[in-house]
Each structure stands twice: as C-alpha cells, then as structure tokens.
Amino acid sequence: MSPAERTRSSATLVVAIGALRVEWGVLARGQWLPDSVSALSIAPLGADATLAGVCAVLERVQVETGAARLRAVVADKWLAVASVPWSAALQDTGRADAFARGQLQQAGHELLPVDTVRLDDAAFAQPRLAVAYPAPLLDALRALAARSRAGLASVLPTSVAGWAVAPRGRAALAVLDQGQVMLAQGARRLADVTQREGGVAELQGLWQRMRLRDPRLAAVTGLGVLDLAPTPESPAQAVPGLTAIELPLQARAMSRALQLAGLAATQRLAIDAVPPEAPATPLRWAAAAAVLLVAGGLSLQAWRAVQRVNGLQQQLETVQLRSAPAAPAALSRDEQARVPAVNAAIREMNLPVSALLQALQPPRDIRVAVLGVDVLGATPGASAGIKITGEARTGAEMARYVAFVSSRKPFTGAYLTRHEIDDTTPERPYRFTVEAAWND
Structure with a gap:
C-alpha cells in the first residue's frame, strides 16, 4: 500500500453543520490535513437559514483530499430531539419506533415517514432520548x-456530541451556536435537550427557570457553556454563573464547531443516524466458531444416537426371534442399562437445532456477542433447555438480550443466572449466563 493509500484509509472527512455555517475538513491520524478546512454560509446575510439551504450548501462542498469515511455533527436546530418516557412499547423494535415518533410529534416536531428515528441505549425502565434525522x-x-468516495459513518446531534466530549461529572451543559441555545441535562447520561433561539441572555433566563423547576439542578453552581461561534472568545466568560468550556487541544486555529466535530468522530453511540457495522472482531469469530462447534457436536451426537438405536433395535429383534412366544425373555441388565441412554439419545435427536441457533442471534440494535451454548439435560416430559454464555457492553444491553431470548420461539422463557464485569479489558464488558427453556 502506497503512502497516499495509507493516508486515505486513515482519513476522515469531518463535517460540522451549524445553525448558520457548514464547515468541513479532513482529519488523519489526529491531525487536520493542510488546506482541507473550509466553510460556507447556509444563507446570505440577512436571510433566514433553512434545511433546504443546508442541503444546497452540502451539494456545493468539494473535497480534494481523499477520505475513507465521512462523519458529521448537525445542529439540533435541523433535527427533532426530545426525551421519551418509558413504555413497554420500547422493548419491541417496531413498536419503539412508532412510539418515539408519536412522542416527538407531541413535543411539537414535524416528522415525515421517511425520516430516520433513533433512540439512545438508556437502562431498562428509564426515559430515553429520541432524535429524528x-x-x-x-x-x-x-x-x-x-x-468524496467515502462511506457515511456517523451523523450525531451537536448536543449529543458536546455531551460526549465535555468533561465528565456535569449535570447540565449549554451549547451556543450563533443565535441558537441548546441546554442539555442528565445525571450520568444525556437525558433531555431544550432548544431556544437567542444568546447568553436567553440562556441565563432558561437556566434560572430550569433550576427552579428541578431541585437537582438547583445545587449546580456553575453551568458549563460550549460556544461554537467563530469568535475567539465566548461572551459567556463575562457572565457570573456561566463557565466557558475549552475543548481539548486539537488544533487551536480550528473553529470550535469543527473541533467539536473532530473530537466526536471517535464516538460510537446508539443514537447515531448511521447504524454501526458489525466488524469481524476476534470475539465475533470466536462466537461464530463456538456456535459452529455446538452445532457440529449436536450433529455428531445425533449420528451416534442413530447408530446406537439401530444397534439396539437389531439386538431386540434377535432377542424377540429367539424367545418363545409364550414367555418372552426379559432384557438383560446390560440392555436395561442402555435403555435410558437410548431415550436420552432420541431426545437429543429431536432438538430443534436450527430454530434454536436462529433464535439466539440478537438483532443489530442489541450489541451482545454469544460466546457459547450448552445443552441442559432434561427428563422425559419436562422442559428442555440451553445455557447461553454471552458478553455485552452495558448492563442494559444484557437485560435487553435476556428479554429478547425470552420472547423468541421456540423458547418458553429465559432468565439470567450469573453476570459479572470483566475488569481485565478497558471496555469492562458484562459477562453473563442465561438459561432458556423450550418444550419438546
């Protein structure tokens, strides 16, 4: 691979769509490539910026330097963002989309059927943030x-990107974007975003009203403000109670909007408009190999069971032919000992292997890797079952996968028997065991 090809494979076209400007540049190995940064105004001076104007500007963007992927951060003004209350409908993918669309419309947003709606990966029974692109x-x-001969890899709202890259431990974060105010709040995760037109004065009033309504915010002494205006300094620095947030040193000459988009390029969030691809990681290869190993083992056991059954049938036929009709000979102890094994082998032959393996495959929105599957023994007439060993990035994903398996046929139920956090890896994933049952 030539140096130019290596540079292109590691390069990312970063696009920051603000309230009034569209900025872009090419980022490779943490550095902005020379002469790759540019910007265009969405509307002429004095005219109103519209979504159609944003699309027209994107049609005029020309990138000379090649990039392998495109990542964009979009001002919340051009999106529909709202907090969705918990509902049982959120447990089903199809119903969750319809429920989220209804909640966004109730919040005053206009949506088209072709718009893309995404939900964050909040914990079970918690409100979820919804975004319509x-x-x-x-x-x-x-x-x-x-x-640009690049693949669209990520599209995130500005509020979500700012929350992801801002210093941890904040209960609220404000983003100023040239006449637009976005006030994000949450405990450990972003839970809600409020948008208003205006500047620092409007932000002060909005912040005071929110602190009066929410006791948790009343204890917050200073509100962090991320000002994306192209000016060197933010007017929030001179206002008591507001603290301007400085982004990590990436390129001081860059605008803060494009710098934020570059920092967000390393994030992979469930609320992203572009669904994540499933890379062929060693863990996934291991999971696939484990499933194939289980399938091969079950097939081998079934073949051996058939051979054993055929052998026993031949033995029984020989015994019946040799025995007198009036007094049939009883089975020997050795033959009687083989009967339970034959019954167990027959039950193993009746395992719905194909249906079980298909039912274990999680959908793309549940990021769980299946590491192993063991068949649990069952007595005649009782429920048969399997033991599933898996790995999830979060406890919420683990709980969603247990609910997913429980709802899939031919399973009649599933429950979590063991889970732990793997502290040996930086991601600290959840390792867990699920037992699922089905009827023979």
Missing part, C-alpha cells in the same frame, strides 16, 4: 460521501 439531510450527506 430528516431524510433530505441524510440524502445530502450520502451524496457528499459518494462524491
């Missing part, structure tokens, strides 16, 4: 990616 905007970004 307009179809024209995503189409314009896909067209830009195609012109």
